[in-house]
Amino acid sequence: MNWSDLNFDWNQLRAFLATAEEGSLSAAARALGLTQPTLGRQVSALEETLGIALFERVGRGLELTAAGREILPHARAMGAAAQRVSLAVAGQAQALEGKLKITASDVFSAHFLPPVLARLRAVAPRLEIEIVAANDIRDLLRREADIAIRHVRPSEPELIARKVRDATAHFYATRGYLARRGRPKTLQELMRHDFVHPGDADRFLDHMRAMGLALGPENLRVGSDNGLVAWELARQGLGVIPMSDEVAARCPEMERLLPGMEPITFPVWLVTHRELHGSARVRLVFDMLAEALARPWALSTGDAPGA
Numbered sequence: 001m002n003w004s005d006l007n008f009d010w011n012q013l014r015a016f017l018a019t020a021e022e023g024s025l026s027a028a029a030r031a032l033g034l035t036q037p038t039l040g041r042q043v044s045a046l047e048e049t050l051g052i053a054l055f056e057r058v059g060r061g062l063e064l065t066a067a068g069r070e071i072l073p074h075a076r077a078m079g080a081a082a083q084r085v086s087l088a089v090a091g092q093a094q095a096l097e098g099k100l101k102i103t104a105s106d107v108f109s110a111h112f113l114p115p116v117l118a119r120l121r122a123v124a125p126r127l128e129i130e131i132v133a134a135n136d137i138r139d140l141l142r143r144e145a146d147i148a149i150r151h152v153r154p155s156e157p158e159l160i161a162r163k164v165r166d167a168t169a170h171f172y173a174t175r176g177y178l179a180r181r182g183r184p185k186t187l188q189e190l191m192r193h194d195f196v197h198p199g200d201a202d203r204f205l206d207h208m209r210a211m212g213l214a215l216g217p218e219n220l221r222v223g224s225d226n227g228l229v230a231w232e233l234a235r236q237g238l239g240v241i242p243m244s245d246e247v248a249a250r251c252p253e254m255e256r257l258l259p260g261m262e263p264i265t266f267p268v269w270l271v272t273h274r275e276l277h278g279s280a281r282v283r284l285v286f287d288m289l290a291e292a293l294a295r296p297w298a299l300s301t302g303d304a305p306g307a
Contacts, residue, residue, distance in 0.1 A: 009042075009045070009046070009049075010078075011042060012042045012043070012045050012046035012049070013046060013075055013078060014032070014042075014079065015028065015032070015034075015039050015042035015043050015046065016042075016043055016046050016054055016068075016071075016075060017072075017075040017076065017078075017079050018031050018032050018039075019039070019043055019055065019062065020064060020068065020072055020075070023061070023062070024061060024062060025039055025040050025043070025062065043055070052065075052067040053065050053067065053068075054067060054068035054071070055068060098126075098127065098128065098281060099128045099129075099130065100127060100128070100129055100130070100146050100147070100281055100282065100285060101129075101130045101131075101132055101144070101145040101146050101147070102129060102130070102131055102132065102145065102146070102147045102148070102149070102285070102289070103131075103132040103133075103134055103144070103145035103147070103148045103149070104131070104132075104133065104134075104148070104149035105133070105134070105135050105149070105151075105227055106133040106134070106135060106226055106227045106228050107227040107228060107231065107243075107244065107247060108149055109131050109133035110133070110228055111244075111246070111247050111250070112246075112292075112293065113131060115292075116288060116289060116292045117129055117131075119288065119292075120284075120285060120288055123284070123288070124281065124284060127281055127285070129285075132144070132145050135198075135225065135226075135227060146272060146273070146282055146285075147270065147271070147272045147282065147285060147286055147289065148270075148271045148272070149268065149269070149270060149271075149289070149293070150268075150269045150271055151266050151267060151268065151269065152267075152269070153267070153269055154269070154271055158273060158274055159271050159272070159273060159274065160271065160272055160273070160274050161269050161270070161271045162269065162270045162271075162286075162290055163267055163268070163269055164268045164269065164270055164290055164293040164294050165267075165268055165293065165294050166265045166266070166267055166268070167244055167245075167246070167265065167266055167267075167268050168244070168245045168263035168264065168265055169242050169243055169244050169245060169263060169264040169265075169266065170242070170243070170245060170248070170256045170257065170258070170259075170261065170263055170264065171190065171240050171241070171242050171256070171257040171258065171261075172234065172240070172241055172242075172243050172248050172254040172255065172256055172257065173193075173234065173237075173239065173240045173241070173254070173255060173257060174234070174235060174236075174237045174253050174254060174255070175253060175255050176237045176253075177237040177238070177239065177240075178255060178257075180237075181193060181194075183255075183257070184257055184258065185258070186258075187212055187213055187258070187261075190213065190240070190257065190258065191213055191214060191215060191219070193219070193239065193240050194219060194220075194221050194222075194238065194239035194240065195208075195215065195219050195220055195239050195240050195241065196222055196223055196224075196230050196233045196234045196238055196239045196240070196241040197220045197222075197223035197230070198223060198224070198225060198227065198230055199223055199224055199225025199226075199230075200225065201217065201220050201223065204220070204223075205217075205220070211264070221238070221239065222238050222239065231243060231247070234254070235251060235253065235254065240257065242264060245263070268293055270286060270289055270290050270293065272286055
């Protein structure tokens with residue numbers, strides 16, 4: 001390797017890559033946790049070092065120059081390599097301390113994770129846990145999270161996935177709502193009710209039709225892409241909602257509909273990066289989550305892992 005050719009600063013290249021990926025200096029600065037002037041100086045310094053212009057201003061935005069487009073794939077490759085180095089280093093950490101991010105849906109984050117984390121604090125009090133409550137799939141490969149709870153099996157070979165169990169759900173509504181609208185005894189009767197949808201109405205309708213419920217837009221009067229908000233809307237008597245049986249069991253005002261109906265099932269997967277699984281702190285949290293999520297009924301009784 002010709003070391004004399006490596007005469008630019010990685011932080012400057014990272015600033016260029018973030019600006020190219022995010023589309024503006026302001027967005028890139030937010031992504032990197034920098035001020036916009038600092039980021040701008042790093043990009044300018046890289047241009048000066050390389051002797052080329054990487055961006056040109058078009059209107060109020062930035063566009064890559066031909067030179068910028070030429071080096072972008074190489075910058076991406078370096079960024080990916082830097083990410084792998086970061087993962088490898090993190091995977092070697094054996095101390096039960098430091099920061100760790102767990103991502104799960106907002107409902108799982110609120111109802112299932114707190115008792116596990118309470119037990120974890122007793123075992124490893126120096127760990128700093130951040131919960132990323134999100135219903136989208138966070139990118140473990142880019143370290144947006146260290147451990148993820150997902151309802152679909154990831155396909156990336158770099159990830160380790162363990163299926164914890166199949167969870168169940170049913171349709172629920174408040175007794176007050178059912179007193180007003182009647183208790184459905186069949187799917188046909190259920191189709192005459194209002195539903196609280198999870199934000200993406202079209203996708204929800206597709207799921208319901210696959211279950212034999214031919215609902216239409218007229219059934220969807222209120223909804224939210226935040227699962228906790230949607231659940232609260234249903235708890236306020238605004239309609240029927242499908243919900244995890246374990247969550248619903250904690251809300252005595254909610255009544256399960258069509259008790260003889262086959263449950264809705266969905267898998268619970270625990271996922272981390274292969275490089276990170278060698279880390280003692282990641283392995284500890286991963287194993288405690290796996291044990292707890294396999295026995296969700298124990299979380300409400302205090303019989304959490306390690307008890």
